[in-house]
Amino acid sequence: MNYTVMIPAAGSGKRMGAGQNKLFLEIGGLPILYHTVSVFLEDPHCEEIIIAVKPEEQTVIKEMLARSDKGKIITFVKGGGERQNSVAACIETYEGNGIVLVHDAARPFLDSSVIRKLVSTANEKGAAIAAVRAKDTIKLAANNVVQQTLDRENLWLVQTPQAFRYELLKRASDAAVREGFLGTDESMLVERIGYSVQIVEGSYDNVKMTTQEDLAIGEVLLERRK
Ligand code: CTP
Ligand code: MG
Numbered sequence: 306m307n308y309t310v311m312i313p314a315a316g317s318g319k320r321m322g323a324g325q326n327k328l329f330l331e332i333g334g335l336p337i338l339y340h341t342v343s344v345f346l347e348d349p350h351c352e353e354i355i356i357a358v359k360p361e362e363q364t365v366i367k368e369m370l371a372r373s374d375k376g377k378i379i380t381f382v383k384g385g386g387e388r389q390n391s392v393a394a395c396i397e398t399y400e401g402n403g404i405v406l407v408h409d410a411a412r413p414f415l416d417s418s419v420i421r422k423l424v425s426t427a428n429e430k431g432a433a434i435a436a437v438r439a440k441d442t443i444k445l446a447a448n449n450v451v452q453q454t455l456d457r458e459n460l461w462l463v464q465t466p467q468a469f470r471y472e473l474l475k476r477a478s479d480a481a482v483r484e485g486f487l488g489t490d491e492s493m494l495v496e497r498i499g500y501s502v503q504i505v506e507g508s509y510d511n512v513k514m515t516t517q518e519d520l521a522i523g524e525v526l527l528e529r530r531k
Contacts (some may be wrong), residue, residue: 307351308403309352309399309405310353310407312341312345312354312355312357312395312408313395313404314357314410315411315527316388316391316411318330318411320515322463322516327411328341328410338370338413339369339373344415346373350369350398350420350424354380354473355395355399356410357384357394357481359391363368364526365506367381371449392478396474396475396478402472403471404424404427404428404470405471406420406465406467408467412465412511412514415511416508416510419435419466422505423435426468427468427469427470427503428470431469431500432470432503434467434468434492436463438462443455443457447484463490467492468518477495510526
């Protein structure tokens with residue numbers, strides 16, 4: 306089953322503290338963004354890639370991705386001030402009516418088996434997100450005082466990709482814009498219009514490169530994949 310992927314890549318990577326968009330930092334000698342996009346360039350089921358970038362970074366990103374030209378359509382759109390705005394720009398540009406995936410550019414270690422499961426679940430149910438089970442005990446606190454210990458059986462750490470029937474994602478995104486709601490993932494937007502979102506068990510390898518320690522983990526993960 307085919308799909309389109311939307312990749313927000315217009316952040317600045319403040320928590321990485323590299324003084325530049327963290328997506329240009331290298332793992333195994335290649336930029337993080339290159340690894341992420343390659344997963345989709347190499348997936349025959351991925352029909353189109355829509356990337357949200359900062360206008361001033363578009364040329365250098367185009368050149369970076371041209372190194373791995375697989376003849377696939379890559380559409381560039383102008384990212385926004387927040388991640389959700391960057392994804393909204395991708396949603397506006399898409400012209401089809403199929404299954405769309407949203408995937409953070411900062412997650413370079415995505416397995417195609419997870420993509421398969423997400424696409425088929427979203428096709429069947431409308432919305433599906435990748436997540437892994439929490440390994441630690443998680444507590445809810447107020448001013449550093451524990452209020453409640455949450456039942457780990459029901460806790461999931463949510464990642465991207467998140468997969469949707471396009472019309473559902475568009476409806477959820479439009480509602481968020483209309484009501485001035487800003488979420489931290491697309492699932493939240495779909496949840497708040499009253500739609501059920503399915504969890505697909507993903508992989509602990511699918512880490513988001515956020516701080517310096519993640520780069521070291523990334524080097525290990527890449528080495529293990531070789
Ligand atoms: N992103 C985006 N547009 C923004 C902010 C973020 O497209 N205005 C993208 C990032 O490039 C990244 C993904 O959203 O691929 C997930 O965001 P995050 O990991 O938070 O990256 P940054 O926002 O760049 O990092 P930080 O929050 O540390 O500044
Ligand atoms: Mg951010």
